Amino acid sequence: MYRGREGQWAYYLHRVSGVALALYLLLHIFDISLVMFGPDGPFNAFLFFYHQWPFRIGLVLIMAAVVYHALNGLRIILMDFTSWGVRYQRFMWYAVLVLVTAIGIPVLVKVVPEIFGGA
Amino acid sequence: MAASTRPRTYSQARDTFSTNRELGWWVFMRVSGLFLVFLVGAHVFFNNILVDAGTIDYAYVAERLAKPWVKIFDSFLLGFALLHGVNGLRYSIEDYFRRPSTRFWLKTALFVVAGALFVVGVMTLWAFSFEEMGDAIRNLTPPQ
Numbered sequence: 001m002y003r004g005r006e007g008q009w010a011y012y013l014h015r016v017s018g019v020a021l022a023l024y025l026l027l028h029i030f031d032i033s034l035v036m037f038g039p040d041g042p043f044n045a046f047l048f049f050y051h052q053w054p055f056r057i058g059l060v061l062i063m064a065a066v067v068y069h070a071l072n073g074l075r076i077i078l079m080d081f082t083s084w085g086v087r088y089q090r091f092m093w094y095a096v097l098v099l100v101t102a103i104g105i106p107v108l109v110k111v112v113p114e115i116f117g118g119a
Numbered sequence: 120m121a122a123s124t125r126p127r128t129y130s131q132a133r134d135t136f137s138t139n140r141e142l143g144w145w146v147f148m149r150v151s152g153l154f155l156v157f158l159v160g161a162h163v164f165f166n167n168i169l170v171d172a173g174t175i176d177y178a179y180v181a182e183r184l185a186k187p188w189v190k191i192f193d194s195f196l197l198g199f200a201l202l203h204g205v206n207g208l209r210y211s212i213e214d215y216f217r218r219p220s221t222r223f224w225l226k227t228a229l230f231v232v233a234g235a236l237f238v239v240g241v242m243t244l245w246a247f248s249f250e251e252m253g254d255a256i257r258n259l260t261p262p263q
Contacts, residue, residue, distance in 0.1 A: 022204030033243040
């Protein structure tokens with residue numbers, strides 16, 4: 001399939017990021033739902049556990065997955081519903097990678113000091 | 120459906136899927152995906168970029184959930200993201216697991232967990248008065 005070229009990597013990354021996001025979504029609905037137990041419930045203890053730096057780095061990876069999956073998803077929509085999308089799919093994949101980097105760098109500049117600068 | 124026969128255009132998709140239901144899911148993934156670009160993009164921007172995610176606590180979430188527009192926005196987010204994500208996991212299960220019994224039990228477990236989390240999510244958004252809870256937490260920790 002796709003003879004190991006860009007399209008195969010685009011598909012593979014879309015699948016991996018999608019599965020990661022879906023599993024994170026299930027966990028995220030559960031942890032936010034703990035607010036139902038009120039201010040004295042388990043919510044803060046649970047969330048503060050996830051404020052430790054390994055999980056914060058995981059959250060950065062989740063954000064990267066969001067940006068890639070969203071932009072490559074737009075590429076898929078253009079491929080599926082326009083007459084020219086398939087012709088430019090390789091160019092669009094490189095555009096996706098450039099945009100992920102362009103969005104990712106300022107996010108890293110903002111978030112990394114928060115992870116390692118705090119208490 | 121094996122990955123090698125994944126359709127690439129709407130007309131190919133119409134020829135590929137044996138049932139209207141699978142064609143419907145194929146279209147739904149694209150339409151909901153377009154909405155989710157904006158819904159998830161805004162959600163991540165407001166809760167991870169404008170604020171330090173490491174400072175989020177009960178008071179922050181209770182204050183957010185006290186706002187009606189957050190309840191409405193998050194309801195669309197919950198519905199579209201769950202359907203899109205669970206259908207994507209279903210595609211993955213059908214691609215990577217061959218044995219019919221394995222596929223059946225994995226999908227059953229997925230749908231049960233997702234259905235339960237949908238109920239829990241709707242309850243979180245709509246069944247509680249976080250105005251009162253927000254006041255309660257403020258009264259517990261009076262400003263210094």
